[in-house]
Amino acid sequence: MEDLMARIVQAVEDVRRENPMAPSITNTVTINLVANTQLAVGGSAAMVYLPDEAVALAQVAKSFYVNVGTMLPVYEETFVALTEALKGLDLNWVLDPVAVGIGKLRTFSLLKFKEAPPKIIRGNASEIMALCGLWGLEGGEDQSRVRGVDSRDSVEAALDAALSLARFTGGAVAVSGVVDLITDGKVVVRSRGGSHFMEKITGAGCSLGGVCAVYATVTDPLTAAVTATQIYNLAAARAEAQVAGSGSFQVAFIDELYRATGEDVAGNEMTLEVLK
Amino acid sequence: MEDLMARIVQAVEDVRRENPMAPSITNTVTINLVANTQLAVGGSAAMVYLPDEAVALAQVAKSFYVNVGTMLPVYEETFVALTEALKGLDLNWVLDPVAVGIGKLRTFSLLKFKEAPPKIIRGNASEIMALCGLWGLEGGEDQSRVRGVDSRDSVEAALDAALSLARFTGGAVAVSGVVDLITDGKVVVRSRGGSHFMEKITGAGCSLGGVCAVYATVTDPLTAAVTATQIYNLAAARAEAQVAGSGSFQVAFIDELYRATGEDVAGNEMTLEVLK
Amino acid sequence: MEDLMARIVQAVEDVRRENPMAPSITNTVTINLVANTQLAVGGSAAMVYLPDEAVALAQVAKSFYVNVGTMLPVYEETFVALTEALKGLDLNWVLDPVAVGIGKLRTFSLLKFKEAPPKIIRGNASEIMALCGLWGLEGGEDQSRVRGVDSRDSVEAALDAALSLARFTGGAVAVSGVVDLITDGKVVVRSRGGSHFMEKITGAGCSLGGVCAVYATVTDPLTAAVTATQIYNLAAARAEAQVAGSGSFQVAFIDELYRATGEDVAGNEMTLEVLK
Numbered sequence: 021m022e023d024l025m026a027r028i029v030q031a032v033e034d035v036r037r038e039n040p041m042a043p044s045i046t047n048t049v050t051i052n053l054v055a056n057t058q059l060a061v062g063g064s065a066a067m068v069y070l071p072d073e074a075v076a077l078a079q080v081a082k083s084f085y086v087n088v089g090t091m092l093p094v095y096e097e098t099f100v101a102l103t104e105a106l107k108g109l110d111l112n113w114v115l116d117p118v119a120v121g122i123g124k125l126r127t128f129s130l131l132k133f134k135e136a137p138p139k140i141i142r143g144n145a146s147e148i149m150a151l152c153g154l155w156g157l158e159g160g161e162d163q164s165r166v167r168g169v170d171s172r173d174s175v176e177a178a179l180d181a182a183l184s185l186a187r188f189t190g191g192a193v194a195v196s197g198v199v200d201l202i203t204d205g206k207v208v209v210r211s212r213g214g215s216h217f218m219e220k221i222t223g224a225g226c227s228l229g230g231v232c233a234v235y236a237t238v239t240d241p242l243t244a245a246v247t248a249t250q251i252y253n254l255a256a257a258r259a260e261a262q263v264a265g266s267g268s269f270q271v272a273f274i275d276e277l278y279r280a281t282g283e284d285v286a287g288n289e290m291t292l293e294v295l296k
Numbered sequence: 297m298e299d300l301m302a303r304i305v306q307a308v309e310d311v312r313r314e315n316p317m318a319p320s321i322t323n324t325v326t327i328n329l330v331a332n333t334q335l336a337v338g339g340s341a342a343m344v345y346l347p348d349e350a351v352a353l354a355q356v357a358k359s360f361y362v363n364v365g366t367m368l369p370v371y372e373e374t375f376v377a378l379t380e381a382l383k384g385l386d387l388n389w390v391l392d393p394v395a396v397g398i399g400k401l402r403t404f405s406l407l408k409f410k411e412a413p414p415k416i417i418r419g420n421a422s423e424i425m426a427l428c429g430l431w432g433l434e435g436g437e438d439q440s441r442v443r444g445v446d447s448r449d450s451v452e453a454a455l456d457a458a459l460s461l462a463r464f465t466g467g468a469v470a471v472s473g474v475v476d477l478i479t480d481g482k483v484v485v486r487s488r489g490g491s492h493f494m495e496k497i498t499g500a501g502c503s504l505g506g507v508c509a510v511y512a513t514v515t516d517p518l519t520a521a522v523t524a525t526q527i528y529n530l531a532a533a534r535a536e537a538q539v540a541g542s543g544s545f546q547v548a549f550i551d552e553l554y555r556a557t558g559e560d561v562a563g564n565e566m567t568l569e570v571l572k
Numbered sequence: 573m574e575d576l577m578a579r580i581v582q583a584v585e586d587v588r589r590e591n592p593m594a595p596s597i598t599n600t601v602t603i604n605l606v607a608n609t610q611l612a613v614g615g616s617a618a619m620v621y622l623p624d625e626a627v628a629l630a631q632v633a634k635s636f637y638v639n640v641g642t643m644l645p646v647y648e649e650t651f652v653a654l655t656e657a658l659k660g661l662d663l664n665w666v667l668d669p670v671a672v673g674i675g676k677l678r679t680f681s682l683l684k685f686k687e688a689p690p691k692i693i694r695g696n697a698s699e700i701m702a703l704c705g706l707w708g709l710e711g712g713e714d715q716s717r718v719r720g721v722d723s724r725d726s727v728e729a730a731l732d733a734a735l736s737l738a739r740f741t742g743g744a745v746a747v748s749g750v751v752d753l754i755t756d757g758k759v760v761v762r763s764r765g766g767s768h769f770m771e772k773i774t775g776a777g778c779s780l781g782g783v784c785a786v787y788a789t790v791t792d793p794l795t796a797a798v799t800a801t802q803i804y805n806l807a808a809a810r811a812e813a814q815v816a817g818s819g820s821f822q823v824a825f826i827d828e829l830y831r832a833t834g835e836d837v838a839g840n841e842m843t844l845e846v847l848k
Contacts, residue, residue, distance in 0.1 A: 049343050055774035073675040123349040222331035265551025275817025399625040498607035541827025542612050
């Protein structure tokens with residue numbers, strides 16, 4: 021636990037000092053929030069759509085963020101080209117399988133990504149269970165559980181799926197909910213805090229994935245996913261105390277991401293369970 | 297009038313309790329604001345671009361929002377597929393004919409939608425008159441009146457066009473302006489309030505369409521359009537009193553959407569005229 | 573200098589009075605901020621993607637803003653059609669060559685634009701040097717200097733490239749950095765102020781390009797670029813004094829754009845150097 025906390029402090033400070041770029045292919049609804057949260061924690065953002073641009077950025081970056089929230093026709097080429105490139109790169113790339121199960125191209129793309137497994141997968145409980153099912157892993161569920169972008173399942177119900185995915189990818193899986201769960205298949209970290217307002221702004225989850233990718237440029241997948249989740253829970257709780265509505269909440273939330281120190285983030289309430 | 301007010305209270309409260317999803321195909325400029333306003337009033341947002349995804353969401357939703365503000369090539373397929381699907385569904389879908397008259401694909405799409413008429417049409421006066429003209433209905437005007445996204449005409453000048461469109465669709469038409477006008481062809485509701493700042497933020501109209509779609513999941517088209525217009529006029533007036541610029545206005549406006557109660561919304565100044 | 577200050581006051585006031593439309597093709601990350609800043613200074617925004625829509629707006633507008641931040645497949649047609657149309661129009665159009673050097677279509681498009689040279693080019697130092705190199709002009713540099721959207725070079729290092737570009741286009745070039753530099757090849761204006769927060773919000777540069785386009789509807793390219801840069805430096809400095817994080821900074825920044833008077837903008841610290 022102390023070791024994890026030290027790594028969190030280090031990750032927060034390294035990002036603030038190094039201003040690392042974490043490129044993204046992400047949805048058009050929340051693309052601005054993804055960039056602004058990445059910048060608020062100290063990273064740099066770059067978003068692309070075209071195949072050759074995605075490959076070019078993957079080749080110079082230390083991580084990459086893919087969020088399939090709004091599928092576009094060009095992704096048929098872009099995601100194939102990116103996956104092929106990722107096979108030859110040792111990149112801490114992050115996948116957010118938003119709304120897995122809706123549409124042929126989304127399903128095709130999420131199956132393709134299995135060939136170059138992401139080092140961090142972030143989603144709500146229903147998405148994690150559905151992706152696990154789509155990939156044919158133990159603990160997975162039928163994709164029909166997913167309703168648009170919202171979860172129908174509790175975080176703890178997705179534990180088996182998260183463990184399966186983490187063991188398959190060799191990376192980490194973060195399940196967002198009231199108490200967030202992050203696992204690498206060996207340990208389970210539960211992070212508390214957050215705010216009920218996080219469901220009243222669009223992109224809380226999407227931007228968490230983008231911030232995971234920022235931390236993944238400077239540390240291992242588990243630490244990156246825990247650090248991102250912790251800074252989100254801390255900033256959301258601090259923001260909620262200041263505001264009376266969802267508009268001012270988003271503003272205060274970004275402010276608190278910007279202001280949080282490494283010690284703040286490591287000190288946010290969490291538990292660590294070592295699996296047998 | 298009392299009946300309308302009771303239905304407004306009910307709509308506001310039902311949405312806050314049920315968190316209904318209102319899927320959208322909407323422009324990239326204001327897509328984030330559309331989602332955040334839909335969430336602020338208690339709904340859930342889901343945006344798509346591809347034909348099969350649009351059809352899939354239409355089949356599980358109770359309403360749908362289409363805003364043609366930024367046309368993309370894929371819409372040539374998506375809007376045809378969606379229109380065909382809508383013919384077989386009894387959906388309270390909402391159309392915002394932004395900038396009608398600019399571009400071949402926009403004109404083609406807006407003509408196509410006539411085959412499965414929207415239950416709510418929302419636009420500024422020039423757009424309502426131009427759509428009425430495009431559809432060959434009485435009271436319509438030449439599309440050349442539209443200048444980009446801005447209106448050249450007063451709300452009352454669009455009354456005949458609004459009545460024609462409402463009688464053709466069997467739904468409601470909402471014309472945005474200084475005093476907003478909503479009609480189902482039998483009654484005319486005029487809603488007051490609002491703020492001069494609404495013209496200084498992008499997406500006031502677009503997001504009103506998205507909020508119409510949220511209320512249209514729980515009530516009839518006229519009540520949905522009036523409720524959305526009323527909560528906008530109330531929240532804008534309350535926000536204006538708190539701020540000194542257009543940046544903080546948008547934040548306060550979303551806060552006030554989040555905070556408004558059913559009684560607040562029903563009690564905002566409006567008049568009801570029954571047509572002979 | 574007094575003449576320039578008088579033209580700045582005039583430009584700020586003309587825009588507030590006339591509400592001129594400045595259409596854009598701009599990236600999806602910051603498209604909302606571009607529109608909101610254009611509205612905050614008194615202009616009107618309209619964003620498009622399709623070839624015929626771009627040409628239609630260019631034909632009725634007095635300026636046009638092109639930002640290549642996020643390339644899309646349709647731009648292969650749109651940018652060719654727009655360039656051909658611009659050849660026959662006397663338009664004060666503005667180019668932001670974001671991330672020049674990444675991707676084939678971006679390179680092709682930026683080369684194409686040389687055929688109808690923009691009247692204002694806005695970029696960071698690395699982008700200005702790289703565009704100058706791409707166009708084969710003196711003072712240019714290899715495109716490999718550009719890292720995503722961030723600059724690796726100081727503003728003054730880009731002076732020769734800025735002069736070359738300005739002399740080639742017959743317009744103005746604005747280089748953004750700690751002290752901003754604007755030149756028309758005959759004079760060099762340096763504008764001070766701003767805020768360290770401008771690097772912590774996405775779109776400070778993109779939206780500056782959009783505001784350049786708004787002012788370019790009412791004045792000459794040099795005055796437009798200086799006015800936009802001055803209002804940005806003024807609003808950013810004023811906003812920084814009010815806030816404690818990057819979220820509230822963006823809100824206050826838009827407020828201050830909305831509130832600034834012509835005298836405020838002309839009076840922001842700047843120097844004018846006449847070249848021999």
